[in-house]
Amino acid sequence: MEEAEMQLKVKKVTDKFTESLYVLANEPSVALFRLQEHVRRSLPELAQHKSDMQSWEEQSQGAIYTVEYACSAIKNMTDSSVYFKSIDSLLKHSIAMKEQLNAAQGRSTITPQSKNPPSTS
Numbered sequence: 001m002e003e004a005e006m007q008l009k010v011k012k013v014t015d016k017f018t019e020s021l022y023v024l025a026n027e028p029s030v031a032l033f034r035l036q037e038h039v040r041r042s043l044p045e046l047a048q049h050k051s052d053m054q055s056w057e058e059q060s061q062g063a064i065y066t067v068e069y070a071c072s073a074i075k076n077m078t079d080s081s082v083y084f085k086s087i088d089s090l091l092k093h094s095i096a097m098k099e100q101l102n103a104a105q106g107r108s109t110i111t112p113q114s115k116n117p118p119s120t121s
Contacts (some may be wrong), residue, residue, distance in 0.1 A: 024030070
């Protein structure tokens with residue numbers, strides 16, 4: 001009987017020991033410690049990635065603004081062709097009117113160089 005009693009006591013001790021080890025291994029504070037350790041290791045790298053991403057976002061926003069501004073300037077230049085055509089036609093019309101006035105006054109178109117007499121040396 002002593003041996004059966006001894007085996008029962010040993011079984012109780014080993015069961016309690018196993019249960020204690022299981023509780024220690026799976027205790028919430030151990031899990032929290034492991035999470036904290038993981039965060040402590042990975043946080044600096046994640047913070048650096050976040051900083052890099054913000055920097056790249058600012059650079060890309062600047063580039064996008066520059067491209068949009070350039071596109072707007074080019075669109076405005078193409079839209080201004082109407083005004084340049086109008087100016088061109090007005091200049092042609094003014095030149096034609098000037099020639100008509102000169103012809104009506106009996107003058108021909110004289111360039112400034114032909115007004116000065118040739119110099120004799």
